[in-house]
Amino acid sequence: MTAPVPARLGVHAEAGHPVWKVLADLGEFFTVVAGPDQDIDAAFVVDGGEAAAERVEELLGSGVSVLVQPPWGSRAVTSALRTARRAGAHFALLDLAEAVGPLAEVVSERIGRGDVAEVELVTSPAGLHTALRVLHGLLPSLRPWRLVARAPELLAGTVGTTTVTLVVRTEGGTADLVPDRIAVRGAAGTVLASPDGLTWLPGPFGGRPEAVSRRPDLGSVLHRQLTALHTSVGERTGARDVAAAQLGLTVSRLADDVTDSLTAAEHPRFPAGLADEAHRAGLAHVTDPEPAVAAGKEAERIALATMARVLADACADGRARTVEEILSEARVAPGTAWLVRRWLAVLVEEGVFELDGGRVRPVPTIPTASAEADLEPVYSALGFPATVGRFHSRVRSRLPELVRGEVALSSLLFPGGDTGIAEALYGEGWASRYLNAAAARAVVTALRGVDGTATVLELGAGVGATTRVVLSELDTAGFDEVRYVYSDISRLFLVAAARWDAHRHRVRPALLDVNDDLLAQGAPSASADVVIAGHVLHSAVDLGRTLRSVRATLRRGGTLVVVESTVENYALLASIQLLRSADETAPLPGSADGRARKGRMFPDLDGWRSALASAGFTVQACLPPADHPGAGLGQALIVATAT
Structure with a gap:
């Protein structure tokens, strides 16, 4: 086999560009010529400026083969192709679509090429052309494209008939050539391309992620492109691949449109008056909060007495015991031990138990009479239907069995798989009605300035108590096209949502765990306009990381709508918190951020503000206002923007 004749190559690239490493292994193909481009056979050009375009025209006119790294404007591409054709030279745009791996093949196999519903791309400006070439490989056509810039880094709309979201992040150098992330979604699931390679995420209700392939080495792809450049030098025929040239021109035109749209875009501003609008909307759904606040205090007293009564038998002789001894004598299950430890801490704080050195014992006159109080009128005064009061009564009567692990709380909360009690717990009551209505109005107000189809991601959607109020508010406000991602850690809730949404198809179910990387699970990347998190963020093992x-997941300036408790709620501590005992091997909420050590699962408002600020948010509103009686219920709506 005849050895290749080295071609003289002029390289216009900065010192850290990966092309230099590849050229070090291509000595048999190229002799790199330093200094001005004199007497060269080929050129590799990175700079896409006007001066570089003129120089490329000169090189092509003299018969030099040129490989250009995009971005390269469509006018410059058109002119270069004409010059190359006249001079019999070779001109090509660097094509690195292979560098994301066999994405089109995997999508065709797992989803079906004609069944792609949505594509999301995240890239640097240097990787934009590669991202669009990959998009071409996924779709029947790139035309027509209708992409609307919703922020200086974000476009959304359609390419062909497929929904496309494109994020072009502002940071990144000219050597940042491959898209960060491409998510291709269909009814069967999602194929995710990332620096780790291709991953299959089954859908629509989730499943175990499957690593399909690793990302190819960028150097090997560059190697093939450069050897093709060497071949073009040897041919000197000026032969053109018309289809490749046309594709390069189409991609350049689309890239021009993308760049122009992003340049002209402005960040949506946080709507003035959102807090007042949301507060009024919340108040329109409730009555006087004073009876509910009083009932809440009574529910706390009853819960405290109930916890004391459950543990009193383990301390019947009045002798001080260690916490571990109390857990042993009460036969507390390993899965509920963390909760009973918290009970003991609360009982000591409230003066129902007392410390004696490193031991604990009940006070001589332990107040357990309240543990017999009728719960139904208490929860009725809180605004709940009778089913909620009866649920709490059943939990109280079986609390010893629950802490021993003999009965699962889920069997009482979801009898026969029915979600009615949970729907009432999170959808009724003064606090829930106010907060859900206020949250819904906050979502609608935040979306008013969004062009194109907005994206809403709800985390921990559960039984959909907040979801349904938000969807109703969106309908009333005329938001017909909103991409609503309804996520939870439980398939039970996703299946239930698919049933109640079967006729409208307004929500897209997604299995997401807030304690894992949301992007790795297929959540939107840097493109959600609103994220709703109702009664879920406190369950984070590490709140800052979550x-x-x-x-x-949010675009810059996007809105986070949080509904959370801001105080320890004893009634929940003696009921709903038992749900966390199902998996005794799972790390506890707050165990990685200090909350568990301090015995405080729920930060106060200042704690939430601090945690949000540290994670890149600015708190814009907290409702109800601090001077409103409803604030006494210890739950809040927090609205923050992504900075």
Whole structure:
């Protein structure tokens, strides 16, 4: 086999560009010529400026083969192709679509090429052309494209008939050539391309992620492109691949449109008056809060007495015991031990138990009479239907069995798989009605300035108590096209949502765990306009890490709508918190950020503000206002923007 004749290559690239490493292994193909481009056979050009375009025209006119790294404007591409054709030279745009791996093949196999519903791309400016070439490989056609810039880094709309979201992040150098992330979604699931390679995420209700392939080495792809450049030098025929030239021109035109749209875009501003609008909307759904606040205090007293009564038998002789001894004598299950430890801490704080050295014992006159109080009128005064009061009564009567692990709380909360009690817990009551209505109005107000189809991601959607109020508000406000991602850690809730949404198809179910990287699970990347998180963020093992993961799903200026408790709620501590005992091997909420050590699962408002600020958010509103009686219920709506 005849050895290749080295071609003289002029390289216009900065010192750190990966092409230099590749050229070090291509000595048999190229002799790199330093200094001005004199007496060269080929050129590799990175700079896409006007001066570089003129120089490329000169090189092509003299018969030099040129490989150009995009971005390269469509006018410059058109002119270069004409010059190359006249001079019999070779001109090509660097094509690195292979560098993301066999994405089109995997999508065709797992989803079906004609069944792609949505494509999301995240790239640097240097990787934009590669991202669009990959998009071409996924879709029947790039035309027509209708992409609307919703922020200086974000476009959304359609390419052909497929929904496309494109994020062009502002940071990144000219050597940042491959898209960061491409998510291709269909009814069967999602194929995710990332620096780790291709991953299959089954859908629509989730499943175990499957690593399909690793990302190819960029150097090997550059190697093939450069050897093709060497071949073009040897041919000197000026032969053109018309289809490749046309594709390069189409991609350049689309890239021009993308760049022009992003340059002209402005960040949506946080709507003035959102807090007042949301507060009024919340108040329109409730009555006087004073009876509910009083009932809430009574529910706390009853819960405290109930916890004391459950543990009193383990301390019947009045002798001080260690916490571990109390857990043993009460036969507390390993999965509920963390909760009973918290009970003991609360009982000591409230003066129902007392410390004696490193031991604990009940006070001589332990107040357990309240543990017999009728719960139904208490929860009725809180605004709940009778089913909620009866649920709490059943939990109280079986609390010893629940802490021993003999009965699962889920069997009482979801009898026969029915979600009615949970729907009432999170959808009724003064606090829930106010907060859900206020949250819904906050979402609608935040979306008013968004062009194109907005994206809403709801985390921990559960039984959909907040979801349904938000969807109703969106309908009333005339938001017909909103991409609503309804996510939870439980398939039970996703299946239930698919049933109640079967006729409208307004929500897209997604299995997401806030304690894992949301982007790695297929959540939107840097493109959600609103994220809703109702009664879920407190369950984070590491609140800061979870909030940063949430921040990564939002576009800059996007809105986070949080509904959370801001105080320890004893009634929940003696009931709903038992749900966390199902998996005794799972790390506890707050165990990685200090909350568990301090015995405080729920930060106060200042704690939430601090955690959000550290994760890249600015708090814009907290409702109800601090001077409103409803604030006494210890739950809040927090609205923040991604900075």
